[in-house]
Structures are given as C-alpha cells and as structure tokens.
Amino acid sequence: MAWPAFLSSLAPSSLFPRLQGWFTLPRRLTRDLVLGLLLGISLSLSSTSAALLLQQYKRKKAIQRIPPRPIELRAEEIGNGMIGLIGNTPLIRINSLSDALGVEIMGKCEFLNPGGSVKDRVALRIIEDAEADGLLHPHTGSVLFEGTVGSTGISLATVGRAKGYECCIIMPDDVAIEKVQVLEKLGARVERVRPASYVDEKQFVNMARKRAHEFGRKELVSHCSAEDSDETQPDLLVTISQTPADSSRNSSITDFSFPSSSTSTRPATPLETSPHPSRSPSPPPVSRSGRTRVRFNPSASASAIAAAQRPRGFFCDQFENQSNFDAHYHGTGPEILRQTSGNLDAFVSGAGTGGTISGTGKYLKEHVRGVKVVMSDPEGSGLYNKVKYNVMYDSKESEGKKRRHQVDTVVEGIGINRITHNFAQGLDIIDDAYRITDVEAVAMSRYLVTHNGLYLGSSSACNLVASVRLAKKLGKGARIVTILCDSGSRHQSKFWSDDYLAKNGIEITPSLIDDMLAS
Numbered sequence: 001m002a003w004p005a006f007l008s009s010l011a012p013s014s015l016f017p018r019l020q021g022w023f024t025l026p027r028r029l030t031r032d033l034v035l036g037l038l039l040g041i042s043l044s045l046s047s048t049s050a051a052l053l054l055q056q057y058k059r060k061k062a063i064q065r066i067p068p069r070p071i072e073l074r075a076e077e078i079g080n081g082m083i084g085l086i087g088n089t090p091l092i093r094i095n096s097l098s099d100a101l102g103v104e105i106m107g108k109c110e111f112l113n114p115g116g117s118v119k120d121r122v123a124l125r126i127i128e129d130a131e132a133d134g135l136l137h138p139h140t141g142s143v144l145f146e147g148t149v150g151s152t153g154i155s156l157a158t159v160g161r162a163k164g165y166e167c168c169i170i171m172p173d174d175v176a177i178e179k180v181q182v183l184e185k186l187g188a189r190v191e192r193v194r195p196a197s198y199v200d201e202k203q204f205v206n207m208a209r210k211r212a213h214e215f216g217r218k219e220l221v222s223h224c225s226a227e228d229s230d231e232t233q234p235d236l237l238v239t240i241s242q243t244p245a246d247s248s249r250n251s252s253i254t255d256f257s258f259p260s261s262s263t264s265t266r267p268a269t270p271l272e273t274s275p276h277p278s279r280s281p282s283p284p285p286v287s288r289s290g291r292t293r294v295r296f297n298p299s300a301s302a303s304a305i306a307a308a309q310r311p312r313g314f315f316c317d318q319f320e321n322q323s324n325f326d327a328h329y330h331g332t333g334p335e336i337l338r339q340t341s342g343n344l345d346a347f348v349s350g351a352g353t354g355g356t357i358s359g360t361g362k363y364l365k366e367h368v369r370g371v372k373v374v375m376s377d378p379e380g381s382g383l384y385n386k387v388k389y390n391v392m393y394d395s396k397e398s399e400g401k402k403r404r405h406q407v408d409t410v411v412e413g414i415g416i417n418r419i420t421h422n423f424a425q426g427l428d429i430i431d432d433a434y435r436i437t438d439v440e441a442v443a444m445s446r447y448l449v450t451h452n453g454l455y456l457g458s459s460s461a462c463n464l465v466a467s468v469r470l471a472k473k474l475g476k477g478a479r480i481v482t483i484l485c486d487s488g489s490r491h492q493s494k495f496w497s498d499d500y501l502a503k504n505g506i507e508i509t510p511s512l513i514d515d516m517l518a519s
Contacts, residue, residue: 085113091340102477105471107463107464107482121328136312143212143314145208145315145316147207166189169190173192173193176491191207215311240310322422328358333367346480349375349482350375350377351415353416353422356483358425376436378436381409410438410458410504439507439512444464445458445461459485467480
C-alpha cells in the first residue's frame with residue numbers, strides 16, 4: 001500500500017502548494033526588484049532616445065554648414081568650355097575593399113577631370129590667380145614654365161591652351177614616356193633633364209625657374225604680403241620681353257630661344273610691384289592668393305603700356321605657390337564635405353607638393369569634428385618620418401643605398417625629401433602616416449582591376465593601401481575618403497609594365513591584398 005500513498009503525494013493539489021512555499025520571496029524584495037527593472041528599462045530607453053536626438057541635431061547642423069551645390073539642375077546645363085569640367089568629381093564606394101572590411105572606403109574620382117588628374121584644379125587656380133593679380137594676360141604669347149614629373153605639366157598644358165597660353169615643361173628623363181608624349185600632343189615644349197638633388201641648379205624645378213627667368217630680358221617679381229614677408233612663401237617669378245624684337249621672337253613656344261644669360265635689373269614699366277615690405281613706404285595691395293597685386297600706372301606712356309602686353313614667362317612653382325593650397329581648400333574640401341553630408345571619419349592622401357592633403361585636410365578639420373587626416377607615403381620619401389618622428393629622413397637616403405637623386409620608388413606623383421610651403425601649411429593637422437612599399441602599391445593596382453574594374457595610377461594605389469590599413473585600425477563602420485589621383489594610362493611603361501617591374505626586382509603579387517584584408 002506504500003505505492004498508492006506515494007503517488008497521491010505527487011498529485012497537483014499537493015505538489016503546487018509545496019513548490020509555492022519553496023519559491024516564495026519576501027513581498028518587499030519582490031516589489032523593489034520589479035521597480036528596479038522598470039526604472040532601469042526606462043532610463044535606458046530615455047538615454048538612447050536622447051543620444052539619437054542629439055546625433056540627429058548635430059547632423060542637421062553639419063548639413064546646414066555645407067555650401068550649396070555650385071551647379072543646380074536647370075533646363076540647360078552647359079559647361080563653360082573645357083575648364084567648366086574641372087572639379088565636382090564624383091565620389092564612389094570601393095566595393096571590394098569596403099565589403100571585405102565592413103567599412104566604407106570611398107574614392108574621389110579626380111582622374112575624371114578633363115586633363116586626367118587632380119592637378120587640373122591646381123593648374124586652373126594658378127593661372128586664374130595670376131590673371132587676377134595682373135601677372136598674366138591671355139593670348140599675348142605668354143608662356144607657363146613648370147618643373148613636374150608629369151601630371152601638373154599635362155594639366156597646365158591643357159588649361160593653358162584653353163585660356164590662351166603656351167607651356168614649357170621641364171621634367172626628369174626617367175618618368176613614364178607616355179607623359180612626355182601627351183605633353184607634346186598638347187603642343188607643350190618638353191625639356192627632359194637628369195634626376196638631381198633639389199640643391200642642384202640642374203634639378204628640374206630649378207631649371208624651370210631658370211627658363212622662365214631667361215624667357216624675357218625684364219623681370220617682374222610679385223612679393224609676399226606683409227604677414228608672409230619672411231621666407232616661408234617665396235616670390236613668384238614673371239619675366240617680360242623688353243623690346244619689340246623680343247616680343248616677335250617669343251610669340252610662339254616653338255620659336256623662342258633661351259638666351260645664355262639674363263639681367264635682374266628691372267627698368268620702369270607701367271606694371272609696378274612694390275619692393276619688400278621692410279623697404280616700402282606704404283603697404284602694397286594684396287591679392288586673393290596672398291601675393292602683392294601688380295599695380296597699373298595710368299600715366300604711363302603708350303610705349304610702356306604696349307610693353308605691358310608683351311609675352312611673359314611665368315614660373316608656376318606648384319610646390320611653393322599658395323594657389324595650390326587654395327585650390328583644394330576652396331574646392332576639393334567643400335566637395336567632399338557636401339558629398340558625405342559631413343559623415344566622415346578620415347581623409348587619406350599622399351603628398352608631393354603637399355597642396356592636396358594640406359588644403360583638403362585643413363578644410364575638413366575645420367568642418368567635421370574628430371575627422372582624421374592620414375598621409376600615404378611611398379618608399380624613399382622623407383615625409384613619413386617627418387610626420388611620425390619629426391625627422392626628415394628615409395633609410396634609402398643612407399650612403400650606398402640610393403639609386404637615383406629623386407625619391408627612390410616606382411610610384412610617381414607623391415613623395416619628396418623636402419618641406420614645401422604647401423605641405424608646411426598642413427603639417428600640424430596630419431594625424432598619422434603610412435609607409436607604402438612598391439610591392440604593396442603594385443598589388444593594390446592589380447587587385448582593383450580584377451575586383452572593381454578600376455585602372456588607376458601609382459599614387460591612387462598607395463592611397464588605397466593606406467586606407468585599408470587605417471580601416472583595420474578604426475574598425476567596423478568607419479567612413480574613409482581618399483583621392484584617386486589619375487588613371488593607369490599614364491603609367492603603362494613603368495608602374496603597369498610587368499617587364500619594367502621584373503627588371504627592377506619589384507614583385508607582382510595581387511594576393512598580397514587578399515592577405516591584408518583577411519589578416
């Protein structure tokens with residue numbers, strides 16, 4: 001009879017009261033627990049709502065600060081010739097890299113400018129500032145002189161043709177030959193010189209300055225503004241033909257001959273520039289580019305006025321010219337801010353002249369709270385160590401390791417071993433830098449063709465390698481913008497030539513990027 005008694009004890013009528021007794025909590029503790037849970041949930045929901053409202057408010061304010069689009073949709077939308085196509089380039093998502101890392105890596109397609117590179121912005125700004133300052137007059141046979149490894153020269157030749165100027169480009173003789181061919185097709189005179197140190201008078205930039213000086217017998221020099229009267233911003237160099245014979249001789253870029261010497265004595269002309277501020281009785285008028293405006297003397301004789309319209313040789317000086325920085329501060333930066341609606345974590349760019357990273361980076365720093373400005377730097381350049389350790393040096397500079405006088409890399413367009421005026425303006429806003437090897441840049445270029453159909457140049461590849469490294473550091477959801485400077489069509493004989501790379505011991509390993517993304 002024991003089993004029936006045991007089974008009856010398990011009946012629900014007797015089991016539930018027993019369980020209720022085991023799990024009954026004190027009434028006060030139950031009430032406090034429920035109140036605590038309700039209070040915690042309420043506070044959590046309230047704080048989340050408040051954070052979302054604050055975030056929406058900040059974004060709304062940021063969008064209000066974004067300048068309006070310079071081109072509005074209308075019935076007829078016709079650009080002002082070729083120069084009307086410069087700027088306002090699209091911003092695209094690099095899908096393969098973004099999807100692999102769970103971030104948004106975006107590239108600004110500067111290769112879609114009519115001259116094929118980001119340097120179109122700089123060329124246009126340099127010429128228009130010089131015209132506004134009275135230093136250049138179109139359709140007078142004036143010549144633009146510049147020392148460049150290619151892209152700036154092509155842009156100057158393109159924009160110069162559209163605005164009525166001839167162009168003379170001095171460049172190292174080891175750059176990709178297709179750049180020389182494009183310049184010649186654009187009607188520019190190209191002079192190729194051996195790579196040399198900047199302190200060498202035969203270095204390509206110094207030779208461009210010399211050629212501009214030799215173009216005319218008379219010299220016009222536009223000095224800095226009073227606040228920039230120290231040596232941080234060098235003078236612009238403009239020369240003018242002295243006699244009608246000189247004007248006739250120099251009317252065509254294909255005909256002018258460089259004299260063996262020139263004089264620095266400047267006879268009186270109707271175009272006057274004030275002397276150095278320390279010797280000037282009154283401060284000179286300052287132009288929008290920060291330089292002294294050239295002033296017109298209305299009482300000048302007819303012959304002097306005619307002399308003012310003679311051909312001029314203008315040294316563009318992209319490395320030191322303030323117009324370079326201004327082109328990006330007033331152009332590239334505002335465009336990126338508008339295209340991203342201010343939702344941006346970092347901006348990545350290489351540096352050659354320094355105008356892109358300084359001008360764009362400074363503008364974004366002023367308008368996007370917490371944005372990082374990061375530099376990509378190729379092998380052989382000293383800028384990486386300058387940003388990281390405040391030392392302008394690269395290991396390839398050591399004795400016995402350097403193969404050439406310029407930056408020792410297959411990458412063209414970025415990397416340098418001196419501080420330019422344009423780079424100095426942004427040095428304090430650059431947060432970090434990445435050293436990019438030739439092998440990494442080559443691998444990235446091949447990876448992008450395979451996975452994205454993007455045929456880009458060497459500096460663009462460097463920027464995207466740096467963007468990948470930065471994205472892995474920032475983590476999921478980061479939004480990074482970089483510059484796609486030019487296409488691979490200007491790098492076919494070197495950076496995109498398998499034979500050239502093999503001859504110089506540079507491996508082609510696209511799988512390197514897969515490993516970088518997966519690591």
